[in-house]
Amino acid sequence: MRIEVQHRPAYALAIVHLEPGETVVGEAGAMVSMDTHLTLETAAASKPDQGMMGALFSGLKRMVAGESFFQNRYTATTAAGEVTFAPTLVGDITTYAVGTCGLMLQSTAYLCSAPSVTVDTKWGGARSFFAGEGLIMLKASGEGPLAFNSFGAITEMEIDGEFVVDTGHLVAFEDTLTFSIAKFGQGWLSFLVGGEGLVCRFRGKGKIFLQTRNPTAFGQALSPLLPLRKA
Numbered sequence: 322m323r324i325e326v327q328h329r330p331a332y333a334l335a336i337v338h339l340e341p342g343e344t345v346v347g348e349a350g351a352m353v354s355m356d357t358h359l360t361l362e363t364a365a366a367s368k369p370d371q372g373m374m375g376a377l378f379s380g381l382k383r384m385v386a387g388e389s390f391f392q393n394r395y396t397a398t399t400a401a402g403e404v405t406f407a408p409t410l411v412g413d414i415t416t417y418a419v420g421t422c423g424l425m426l427q428s429t430a431y432l433c434s435a436p437s438v439t440v441d442t443k444w445g446g447a448r449s450f451f452a453g454e455g456l457i458m459l460k461a462s463g464e465g466p467l468a469f470n471s472f473g474a475i476t477e478m479e480i481d482g483e484f485v486v487d488t489g490h491l492v493a494f495e496d497t498l499t500f501s502i503a504k505f506g507q508g509w510l511s512f513l514v515g516g517e518g519l520v521c522r523f524r525g526k527g528k529i530f531l532q533t534r535n536p537t538a539f540g541q542a543l544s545p546l547l548p549l550r551k552a
Contacts (some may be wrong), residue, residue: 473534
Protein backbone atom coordinates (compact mmCIF):
# COMPACT_ATOMS: atom_id res chain seq x y z
CA MET A 322 0.00 0.00 0.00
CA ARG A 323 1.35 3.39 -1.03
CA ILE A 324 -0.21 6.82 -0.42
CA GLU A 325 0.58 9.58 -2.91
CA VAL A 326 -0.46 13.20 -2.21
CA GLN A 327 -1.12 15.60 -5.09
CA HIS A 328 -2.27 19.22 -5.46
CA ARG A 329 -0.71 20.41 -2.21
CA PRO A 330 -1.17 22.51 -0.21
CA ALA A 331 -4.55 24.15 -0.85
CA TYR A 332 -6.58 21.39 -2.53
CA ALA A 333 -4.69 18.24 -1.59
CA LEU A 334 -5.81 14.81 -2.80
CA ALA A 335 -4.62 11.47 -1.41
CA ILE A 336 -4.21 8.68 -3.96
CA VAL A 337 -3.92 5.24 -2.35
CA HIS A 338 -2.27 2.58 -4.52
CA LEU A 339 -3.27 -0.95 -3.51
CA GLU A 340 -1.66 -4.22 -4.55
CA PRO A 341 -3.81 -7.37 -4.85
CA GLY A 342 -4.98 -8.42 -1.40
CA GLU A 343 -4.36 -5.02 0.23
CA THR A 344 -7.00 -2.92 2.03
CA VAL A 345 -7.26 0.74 2.96
CA VAL A 346 -9.63 2.09 5.63
CA GLY A 347 -11.13 5.50 4.89
CA GLU A 348 -13.25 8.00 6.79
CA ALA A 349 -16.89 7.91 5.67
CA GLY A 350 -17.61 10.58 3.07
CA ALA A 351 -13.94 11.15 2.21
CA MET A 352 -13.78 9.02 -0.96
CA VAL A 353 -13.46 10.92 -4.24
CA SER A 354 -13.04 8.01 -6.67
CA MET A 355 -12.19 4.30 -6.85
CA ASP A 356 -11.54 1.59 -9.40
CA THR A 357 -14.65 -0.47 -10.13
CA HIS A 358 -13.05 -3.85 -9.39
CA LEU A 359 -12.32 -2.93 -5.76
CA THR A 360 -14.64 -4.33 -3.11
CA LEU A 361 -16.22 -2.00 -0.53
CA GLU A 362 -17.29 -2.86 2.99
CA THR A 363 -18.87 -0.36 5.42
CA ALA A 364 -18.78 -1.07 9.14
CA ALA A 365 -18.67 0.69 12.49
CA ALA A 366 -15.16 1.83 13.33
CA SER A 367 -13.58 -0.57 15.82
CA LYS A 368 -10.37 -2.13 17.01
CA PRO A 369 -9.28 -5.53 15.71
CA ASP A 370 -11.06 -8.47 17.38
CA GLN A 371 -13.71 -6.26 19.01
CA GLY A 372 -17.17 -7.69 19.36
CA MET A 373 -20.41 -6.04 18.32
CA MET A 374 -20.73 -4.00 21.52
CA GLY A 375 -17.11 -2.93 21.33
CA ALA A 376 -17.60 -1.73 17.77
CA LEU A 377 -20.74 0.15 18.85
CA PHE A 378 -18.94 2.00 21.65
CA SER A 379 -15.94 2.77 19.42
CA GLY A 380 -18.24 4.24 16.79
CA LEU A 381 -20.08 6.37 19.36
CA LYS A 382 -16.81 7.66 20.80
CA ARG A 383 -15.64 8.64 17.31
CA MET A 384 -18.87 10.57 16.74
CA VAL A 385 -18.24 12.56 19.94
CA ALA A 386 -14.76 13.32 18.61
CA GLY A 387 -16.21 14.74 15.39
CA GLU A 388 -15.48 11.70 13.25
CA SER A 389 -17.95 9.43 11.50
CA PHE A 390 -19.59 6.44 13.22
CA PHE A 391 -18.78 4.30 10.17
CA GLN A 392 -15.63 3.65 8.18
CA ASN A 393 -15.23 2.20 4.69
CA ARG A 394 -12.80 -0.57 3.78
CA TYR A 395 -11.61 -0.75 0.16
CA THR A 396 -9.90 -3.99 -0.93
CA ALA A 397 -8.07 -4.89 -4.13
CA THR A 398 -8.99 -8.55 -4.42
CA THR A 399 -7.93 -9.72 -7.90
CA ALA A 400 -5.82 -6.85 -9.27
CA ALA A 401 -4.06 -3.67 -8.18
CA GLY A 402 -6.24 -0.59 -7.87
CA GLU A 403 -6.53 2.98 -6.65
CA VAL A 404 -8.77 4.89 -4.25
CA THR A 405 -8.63 8.67 -3.84
CA PHE A 406 -9.59 10.62 -0.72
CA ALA A 407 -10.03 14.33 0.05
CA PRO A 408 -10.98 16.28 3.21
CA THR A 409 -13.98 18.56 3.56
CA LEU A 410 -12.04 21.76 4.25
CA VAL A 411 -9.63 23.51 1.91
CA GLY A 412 -6.19 22.41 2.97
CA ASP A 413 -3.29 20.02 2.95
CA ILE A 414 -2.76 16.28 3.40
CA THR A 415 0.34 14.56 4.72
CA THR A 416 1.27 10.97 5.50
CA TYR A 417 2.78 9.42 8.61
CA ALA A 418 4.24 5.97 9.24
CA VAL A 419 2.77 4.73 12.53
CA GLY A 420 5.09 2.33 14.29
CA THR A 421 7.67 3.09 16.95
CA CYS A 422 5.46 5.76 18.49
CA GLY A 423 1.81 6.71 18.19
CA LEU A 424 0.33 9.88 16.78
CA MET A 425 -2.20 12.15 18.50
CA LEU A 426 -4.61 13.82 16.06
CA GLN A 427 -7.02 16.69 16.46
CA SER A 428 -10.63 15.68 15.80
CA THR A 429 -11.63 15.63 12.09
CA ALA A 430 -7.97 15.30 10.96
CA TYR A 431 -8.08 11.56 10.17
CA LEU A 432 -8.48 10.69 6.47
CA CYS A 433 -7.37 7.09 5.79
CA SER A 434 -4.93 4.41 6.90
CA ALA A 435 -3.85 0.80 6.62
CA PRO A 436 -6.12 -1.65 8.51
CA SER A 437 -3.15 -2.47 10.77
CA VAL A 438 -3.39 1.07 12.19
CA THR A 439 -5.86 1.52 15.05
CA VAL A 440 -7.39 4.99 15.30
CA ASP A 441 -9.13 5.32 18.63
CA THR A 442 -10.50 8.10 20.78
CA LYS A 443 -8.44 9.09 23.79
CA TRP A 444 -9.89 11.06 26.70
CA GLY A 445 -7.99 14.32 26.79
CA GLY A 446 -9.53 15.78 29.92
CA ALA A 447 -9.81 19.47 30.69
CA ARG A 448 -6.50 20.38 29.09
CA SER A 449 -7.75 19.23 25.67
CA PHE A 450 -10.98 21.17 26.21
CA PHE A 451 -9.07 24.39 26.87
CA ALA A 452 -6.79 23.64 23.93
CA GLY A 453 -9.79 23.94 21.64
CA GLU A 454 -9.66 20.28 20.62
CA GLY A 455 -12.82 19.22 22.45
CA LEU A 456 -12.89 16.59 25.17
CA ILE A 457 -11.83 13.81 22.81
CA MET A 458 -8.64 13.39 20.82
CA LEU A 459 -7.77 10.63 18.37
CA LYS A 460 -4.78 8.38 18.88
CA ALA A 461 -3.28 6.35 16.04
CA SER A 462 -1.29 3.28 17.05
CA GLY A 463 -0.22 -0.01 15.54
CA GLU A 464 1.92 -0.14 12.41
CA GLY A 465 1.42 1.18 8.89
CA PRO A 466 0.80 4.31 6.80
CA LEU A 467 -1.79 6.94 7.73
CA ALA A 468 -2.95 10.13 5.98
CA PHE A 469 -4.37 13.14 7.79
CA ASN A 470 -5.53 16.59 6.71
CA SER A 471 -5.44 20.20 7.88
CA PHE A 472 -6.92 23.63 7.25
CA GLY A 473 -4.24 25.40 5.21
CA ALA A 474 -0.80 23.93 4.60
CA ILE A 475 0.91 21.48 6.96
CA THR A 476 4.37 22.14 8.33
CA GLU A 477 6.33 19.47 10.22
CA MET A 478 8.70 20.38 13.05
CA GLU A 479 11.13 18.31 15.14
CA ILE A 480 11.04 19.27 18.82
CA ASP A 481 13.78 18.58 21.36
CA GLY A 482 13.09 20.41 24.60
CA GLU A 483 10.22 22.90 24.90
CA PHE A 484 8.09 24.54 22.23
CA VAL A 485 4.96 26.72 22.27
CA VAL A 486 2.12 26.36 19.74
CA ASP A 487 -1.06 28.37 19.28
CA THR A 488 -3.86 25.87 19.96
CA GLY A 489 -5.73 26.72 16.76
CA HIS A 490 -2.76 25.74 14.59
CA LEU A 491 -2.05 22.32 16.11
CA VAL A 492 -2.93 19.32 13.92
CA ALA A 493 -0.99 16.36 15.33
CA PHE A 494 1.95 15.38 17.51
CA GLU A 495 3.84 12.21 18.40
CA ASP A 496 2.91 10.67 21.73
CA THR A 497 6.55 10.90 22.88
CA LEU A 498 5.73 14.55 23.63
CA THR A 499 3.80 15.85 26.62
CA PHE A 500 1.96 19.17 26.70
CA SER A 501 0.31 21.57 29.08
CA ILE A 502 -1.97 24.55 28.53
CA ALA A 503 -0.74 28.03 29.38
CA LYS A 504 -1.90 31.58 28.73
CA PHE A 505 -0.12 33.59 26.05
CA GLY A 506 2.63 35.95 27.16
CA GLN A 507 4.05 36.73 30.57
CA GLY A 508 1.10 38.54 32.11
CA TRP A 509 -2.64 39.04 31.95
CA LEU A 510 -2.34 42.00 29.56
CA SER A 511 -0.73 39.81 26.88
CA PHE A 512 -3.31 37.09 27.52
CA LEU A 513 -6.32 39.43 27.25
CA VAL A 514 -5.29 41.74 24.40
CA GLY A 515 -2.44 39.86 22.69
CA GLY A 516 -4.88 38.06 20.42
CA GLU A 517 -3.50 34.58 21.11
CA GLY A 518 -5.45 33.36 24.15
CA LEU A 519 -4.28 29.92 25.30
CA VAL A 520 -1.28 28.05 23.92
CA CYS A 521 0.11 24.51 24.14
CA ARG A 522 3.53 24.18 25.74
CA PHE A 523 5.18 20.96 24.52
CA ARG A 524 8.01 19.15 26.28
CA GLY A 525 10.14 16.22 25.17
CA LYS A 526 11.45 14.95 21.85
CA GLY A 527 9.30 14.23 18.82
CA LYS A 528 7.48 15.67 15.83
CA ILE A 529 4.58 18.09 15.72
CA PHE A 530 2.46 19.02 12.71
CA LEU A 531 1.03 22.53 12.41
CA GLN A 532 -1.55 24.04 10.05
CA THR A 533 -0.96 27.49 8.57
CA ARG A 534 -4.57 28.60 9.09
CA ASN A 535 -6.76 28.65 12.19
CA PRO A 536 -10.31 27.38 11.41
CA THR A 537 -11.82 29.06 14.49
CA ALA A 538 -10.30 32.45 13.64
CA PHE A 539 -11.37 32.01 10.00
CA GLY A 540 -14.94 31.32 11.08
CA GLN A 541 -14.96 34.39 13.33
CA ALA A 542 -13.67 36.57 10.48
CA LEU A 543 -16.26 35.15 8.07
CA SER A 544 -19.26 35.33 10.41
CA PRO A 545 -19.96 39.12 10.12
CA LEU A 546 -20.04 38.82 6.33
CA LEU A 547 -22.74 36.12 6.25
CA PRO A 548 -26.39 37.14 5.74
CA LEU A 549 -28.57 37.01 8.82
CA ARG A 550 -30.86 33.99 9.06
CA LYS A 551 -34.51 34.90 8.80
CA ALA A 552 -36.76 33.82 11.65
